[in-house]
Amino acid sequence: MRHTFVALVEDKPGVLNRVVSVFRRRNFNIESLTVGHTHQVGISRITIVVDSDQTEVERIMPYMYKLINVLQVEDLTHTARVSRDLAMVKVNATTENRSAIMQFAEVFRARIVDVGNDSLIIEITGDEEKVNGFVDVLRPYGIIEMVRTGIIAMERGTSTLLNNMAETQNIELPIEYKMASGN
Amino acid sequence: MADGYARACGKVGVALATSGPGATNLITGIVTAQMDSSPIVCITGQVASPLIGFDAFQETDVTGITLPITKHNYLISKVEDIAPTIREAFFIASSGRPGPVLIDITKDAQQAEIEWEYDDRPVHISGYRPDFSPLPADLCRAVEMIQSAQRPVILAGHGILISGAMQEVLEFAERTQTPVASTLLGLSGFPGNHPLSLGMMGMHGEAWVNQTIQNADLLLAFGMRFDDRVTGKTSTFAPNAKKIHIEIDPSEINKNIAVDIALVGDLKETLQKILPNVQPANHAEWLATIEAWKGDSSVRNIQNLPDNGHLYAAHVINDLWRYTNGESLVVSDVGQNQMWTAQYYRHDKPNTAITSGGLGTMGFGLPAAIGAKFARPEMEVWAIAGDGGFQMTQAELSTAAQEGIKINLAILNNGYLGMVRQWQEFFYDRRYSATPMKSPDFVKIAEAHGLTGIRVTRRDEVADAICKARETPGSVVIDFQVEKEDSVYPMVPSNASIDAMIRRPVPQIADR
Numbered sequence: 057m058r059h060t061f062v063a064l065v066e067d068k069p070g071v072l073n074r075v076v077s078v079f080r081r082r083n084f085n086i087e088s089l090t091v092g093h094t095h096q097v098g099i100s101r102i103t104i105v106v107d108s109d110q111t112e113v114e115r116i117m118p119y120m121y122k123l124i125n126v127l128q129v130e131d132l133t134h135t136a137r138v139s140r141d142l143a144m145v146k147v148n149a150t151t152e153n154r155s156a157i158m159q160f161a162e163v164f165r166a167r168i169v170d171v172g173n174d175s176l177i178i179e180i181t182g183d184e185e186k187v188n189g190f191v192d193v194l195r196p197y198g199i200i201e202m203v204r205t206g207i208i209a210m211e212r213g214t215s216t217l218l219n220n221m222a223e224t225q226n227i228e229l230p231i232e233y234k235m236a237s238g239n
Numbered sequence: 240m241a242d243g244y245a246r247a248c249g250k251v252g253v254a255l256a257t258s259g260p261g262a263t264n265l266i267t268g269i270v271t272a273q274m275d276s277s278p279i280v281c282i283t284g285q286v287a288s289p290l291i292g293f294d295a296f297q298e299t300d301v302t303g304i305t306l307p308i309t310k311h312n313y314l315i316s317k318v319e320d321i322a323p324t325i326r327e328a329f330f331i332a333s334s335g336r337p338g339p340v341l342i343d344i345t346k347d348a349q350q351a352e353i354e355w356e357y358d359d360r361p362v363h364i365s366g367y368r369p370d371f372s373p374l375p376a377d378l379c380r381a382v383e384m385i386q387s388a389q390r391p392v393i394l395a396g397h398g399i400l401i402s403g404a405m406q407e408v409l410e411f412a413e414r415t416q417t418p419v420a421s422t423l424l425g426l427s428g429f430p431g432n433h434p435l436s437l438g439m440m441g442m443h444g445e446a447w448v449n450q451t452i453q454n455a456d457l458l459l460a461f462g463m464r465f466d467d468r469v470t471g472k473t474s475t476f477a478p479n480a481k482k483i484h485i486e487i488d489p490s491e492i493n494k495n496i497a498v499d500i501a502l503v504g505d506l507k508e509t510l511q512k513i514l515p516n517v518q519p520a521n522h523a524e525w526l527a528t529i530e531a532w533k534g535d536s537s538v539r540n541i542q543n544l545p546d547n548g549h550l551y552a553a554h555v556i557n558d559l560w561r562y563t564n565g566e567s568l569v570v571s572d573v574g575q576n577q578m579w580t581a582q583y584y585r586h587d588k589p590n591t592a593i594t595s596g597g598l599g600t601m602g603f604g605l606p607a608a609i610g611a612k613f614a615r616p617e618m619e620v621w622a623i624a625g626d627g628g629f630q631m632t633q634a635e636l637s638t639a640a641q642e643g644i645k646i647n648l649a650i651l652n653n654g655y656l657g658m659v660r661q662w663q664e665f666f667y668d669r670r671y672s673a674t675p676m677k678s679p680d681f682v683k684i685a686e687a688h689g690l691t692g693i694r695v696t697r698r699d700e701v702a703d704a705i706c707k708a709r710e711t712p713g714s715v716v717i718d719f720q721v722e723k724e725d726s727v728y729p730m731v732p733s734n735a736s737i738d739a740m741i742r743r744p745v746p747q748i749a750d751r
Contacts, residue, residue, distance in 0.1 A: 066366060070314075074306060081307050118490035124311045124331065127366045 058087065059113045059133045060105050060209050064217050066125040067093070067100045075102060075126065078119050084108055088141075088206035096218065099127065103208045128221035136212040142181045142205040144169070145191060148198035149176045157197055164190045175200065240635075241279045242272045243570060243607030246593045248614035249401075251278045251332050258284040259297030262343070263304065267600055269339045270308045274597025275424060276401060278337035280328045281305075287347040288316035301343045310338030318351035323358065330362040335369025336488040337401060371487065373502035373509055381483050381500050382516045385415065388457035388481075390525045393419045394440065394469075397596070398462010398487065398506045399428035405589045407510035408461060409433075414514075416522045418529060420448050422463050423581055427592040431565070431585030437529070438585075441469040442731045443578040447532035449737040452477050454528075460484045462506045465495035466597065471737035485509050541743065542583065546698045552576065552651045552721045556583035556623070558701045559649065563619060563709075568611055570594065572604030572624035575657035578727040580623050591618075602631030608646045609639055619647075619709065626652040626678045633684065639714045640688045647708040648716045650681055653723045661726045665741065685716035693717045 065071050072091055079086050088105040106113065113131070120129045149157055154176065161168060161178050164186065170177035180190050184207060191202070211217075241252030256262050262283040272279045286295040302314045311331050313324050321344060328340040385391065399408050405428055412419050412435050419429045420440040429436055437448045449471075452458065458480045463469070470476040473495060482498040484491075485506050492501040502509050541553040556579050559569075570593040571580040577594055586592045593611055595603040608622035629650050639646060651657075660674040685692030691711050695704045695718065708715035728743035 070302065070306075073303075077307055115490065115494060118488075118492070121368070122310075122488075122490055124364060124367050 064127040090206040139209045146201040240606040240610035243610030244614040247611035262301040272339040278332040281341040288345040312341040372504040391457040392455045395425040396463025397424035402506040404507035424596040427586035430587040475736040567619040570608040572628035601628040627656040681718040
């Protein structure tokens, strides 16, 4: 079964390497990994999707917490969440079939971001199934290049990783975090 | 050496190495410390920061290499980062579950100068949580489980020594009349001659110890991690026992063995919370059952053989235990010598048994003994090694000579890499591949370093040699030329149930 983890980590050189190394070292196969800045200076957010059974997956969080640079980890697999994946697909497009492709794009609420003589680049955002569905539709036209960001995920409602971190650690958030988050 | 120092006194040991090859030579020592939760800080030199990434002379990605084998590591390229990082490193190495921390410092940072004031505030690292404590509800459940147990056994791990919980464990065991089985690294955490001490469990534990575990209705795992050398086949391990695991590292919970109650926290503090609620218990029947399991073990015990001219390693360790009153600090190497030491040297005082457990690092014994002697100069220190392991780090004899360190080194010389030979005998039709060893003259090697060397070939010479070594100033090497093809018994074959042991055959003893 697929599990979605989100983590807040310190934005320092080598931290991504440390996190990924834990998955490699403990023999977990990463299906998707995204990392980027948060609105907090000095904190990055990682979303990792792994395919593993439940008993094995329960070991992941303690292993991640062993890393000094990992601030907070949550398993969103069984939590109400919003998941998004962004893809850019470059597809063969002739004058004859271009409008058909563009109609499909409209149905999937994808956007045409580049038009060439014989090709289109289409950008689509959505959960993974939607993106997969769109890619399947484009396949007969001849996909010549594709790139996907991987899953990013966020819990629904007011709960945030940063506040959960402060609660579980029983700490006041440092001033700089508060100012940045506007609390 | 830093590791031996840290284990002997509990303080952080420090190892320094230069860039490149110097740093890579630390790797085995770092993993050894990581596997056995030993607090060390390694400081390595790195090429100047503008040269990093250009394959400069002796440039090595040391933080990359040591990333999975350290508790944490740092690459420092600014002089102002050196002092705070070293403070953090010592804090991380010694707190929570201890472990190795490495600091790689570039040449330009080392040579720069800075105005500096000591920061005496407590170290705070936001992503680092070493101070867990168990939930009160779990503590209550644990006490209930302890009260209702009929056949409890304590599995005493290294955590007892690291946490300094010797007194609490003793009190707990005596009050609840619970027998204590030790892991290899847990030895000396509970007095070896105490009536409730069972000795070592696991692959080379005595048969009755493993039987006790297999028949228990409650396992109290104190600061141990259910290593495969302890559990044997996990699916058949202590099948009828409830399990309470007190452990500081949350990632160890349910890792190898699923437990009923996990108390994540410092062992000493946790036991202090449990003890006031634990009522005295009497498990006389259970203890009598265990006593009965000892059965013919004493007949099989090689110690009880009359002197037939053969010199067995067990005799050497047993005599060493007797003539040192069980009070010396013993650092064993890895292999048969390690197991015989664990079986026959019974430690009553804490932190007097040091060995490489998790990694099983041959060559650990001599340098660790030197480090231990530095940590506790008042102690009599013995290193015990095989002929194979000794030769892996024998150059450290020159360190002992150079520093004027007094340790005694007992080499159990059987002309083989004995433990591997034993496996080849048991499981590979005695095909002795790459295990026979031709060693140099160890007495001459000692003498070449200006130290004293003694050779022992007969059982009646053992006591004299031990006494002479103790009286001689300066380090002494004793070459005990022991029985070549003796094996460590009992033995649980790899991935078998821990009560499916290969015992020392009784007829074989009669033959000799």
